[in-house]
Amino acid sequence: EDKVVQSPLSLVVHEGDTVTLNCSYEVTNFRSLLWYKQEKKAPTFLFMLTSSGIEKKSGRLSSILDKKELFSILNITATQTGDSAIYLCAINAGGTSYGKLTFGQGTILTVHP
Template identity: 90%
Template sequence: EDKVVQSPLSLVVHEGDTVTLNCSYEVTNFRSLLWYKQEKKAPTFLFMLTSSGIEKKSGRLSSILDKKELSSILNITATQTGDSAIYLCAVAGYGGSQGNLIFGKGTKLSVKP
């Protein structure tokens, strides 16, 4: 059965800290891994990682895909209170259902001033 496990489930840090969020997965015929940020509303897209694009960076956020270890990390440097959110990881595989984007339960990040 396809599944996505995120760790930790929650995390509290202070402004300026660097954090690493983890996502491990099991999926048949891996296609892509996506990261989303969810504040008190809809999830917003951060990154999509594939076999041909295993590393992405945008400002203070970066993500790496490790296909050997079936995992990904999301790094946030110099955290700010605005980074407080739930971070979701999702994985899709080729074949099977076209709607199968499997989400993890999320990591709740709280950044204290």
């Protein structure tokens, strides 16, 4: 069974801090790893990673995948209160179900002013 574990489960920082969120996984037939940001109810897509060692970047957010060690990290630099959210990691595995995603339990990030 595919499995995704995120750490820490929650994190409290102050504006301007840099945070690193972790995601480790176990999967047969890995296809891709994804990061989402969930504010209130609806998650929004951040990154998709398929290859090891290639950093994806969007503004203050960046992510990298290590397929050998089976983990990914999401970095947020110069955090702002608007970064407060749940960050979800998910994997997409090969096989007959092309679109199925397995999610981790999420990291709750709180950024204080």
